[in-house]
Amino acid sequence: MTKPKSANIVHAMRPSFLILTPVCILLAVATAQFQGLHYSLAYALLCLVGALTAHIAVNTLNEYQDFHSGLDLMTERTDFSGGSGLLVQHPHLSAQVFKASLIALAITAIVGIYFITIHGWKILPIGLLGLLVVITYTKWINKQAWLCLIAPGLGFGTFMVTGTYLCITGAINTSIWLISLIPFFLINNLLLVNQIPDIDADTQVGRNHLAIKHGIGASIKAYGIFTIFAQLTLIYLVLTNILPLASIVAIIPMLLGYFVLYGMIRLNRDIASAPKYLAANVICSIASPTLLALSLFFA
Template sequence: MAGRWDWLGVIRGRFLVLALTCVALGIAVALQSRALDGAFVADALLVLLGALAAHAAVNALNEYGDYRSGLDLRTERTPFSGGSGTLVAAPQHLGRALGLGLGGVALTAAIGLYFLLRQPALLWQLAPLGAAGLLLVVAYTPWLTRRPWLCLLAPGLGFGPLMVLGTQSVLAGQLSTSAALLALVPFGLCNNLLLLNQFPDIDADRSVGRLTLPMLLGRERAVGVLGAQWLLAFAGLLLFVLAGWVPAGAALGLLGALPALRAWRLLRRDGESPDSLLPAMGLNVAVSVATPLLMAVGMLAF
């Protein structure tokens, strides 16, 4: 029985918490205009299931594609990058990885279609968000990883505007300006999450024809992009709160700037040494996951 479910490692379960925190932010915004009741909770759980399915799908398809291309056999895995190693250890689960990925895409699409049929007035708001999200899931590994600037923006677009706005619009019945502004924060943070995780994989990615931003710009200039995105995310959040464009409680997310600053200093000191890079990658994960959750908690508590 030991190892019976090891094949589920391709969904990288411990990283799915990122989808949960981004959905939590969308829920917090929606609760500004809709009462918390049983119907709201049921809808929120269904939205969360769709978000988790989408995140699991992109992870599984990424593992499938990376093993098929040979990348998994060349990558030096870290606790934060390089995939799960599931298929390297058990290549017989390759078909299951593909099935999980396609099944996640199908489940996400079905949930989105359900909300569209139930709220046809939102067709022109939800349909583009859903279509863009599904396209990102399917196209990320085979296509976007060969286009460095699109590859940079894809994670933030998926977890920021698409996930936060999609959640808020489904639950509140309309898109809000505050949701659009708040979604820009995880947009920048999640871009950085994948960008920094590409640092250890430069040689392996190059060997299979990928072209990522650290390969295009070099590590030093890529660290500059990381710093710029952290700065824009947190300075933008501060501006939105001070201007009264978003609920004041969202300012709790500014606490995420502290580990981001520490990560940036480590990378500026030495972006290649494991002694600097691995702690910075851990801090980067913490920033990306915790900041949307802190924003949501702040909005609900204050």
């Protein structure tokens, strides 16, 4: 029996991937609470809505554009890469998926405009840059190797964490920029590994991310550097009392990065043949900022 249209469109949103968004919002809220700042829980929930719709927008727009470029027809999907496969099975839903992306983008923009009326124009640069990443990620950013490398971390780690912090407190400071570096490095790694199984298909449609332009060896080096930098950032922030000693617990899931790095070196472009490495990468990038946020709440 064919699923209802709504269920299919929800599938294109890739709900299991959306968990990353509340984790980033939680980290911003936890930082504000740890620092003793007055913040609005209602604003935090509104940020969550705007951030989730931004995430949905980039997922559905990616789904739509990858189908029309022919990429989805060439990709071997895994649980972690290759898109949802929705439009390959139900091409008649293409317009509906595109419409969903536009609606999600509109909601995100409305949330942003609301916060501009509350806090003024200082929120605008972060908001515009975030929207720019959403709109250009599939069509343009994926063709720029080094920008593609850091765009995921900028979108989720930098813009989402610092933007939420600004929206809920009305202020921004150096500490939140430094704290946002931790998800920045980890989320870059999340996408970096997931690109490897799709190299052949991505090349055929003109993508030019790091693994295509400079080889998988460069991706392995970048992954290792980001893994180390995430841990060094955490240690530095604890040693300088920007984060409490309890926050060092977040380094435990970060250690999974070395397991993933081993898998990348051992399997190279065949890493998708061992899903445990892809799963470990997801756990590392989600559990680390989650534990960091919890350590701030209970410090």
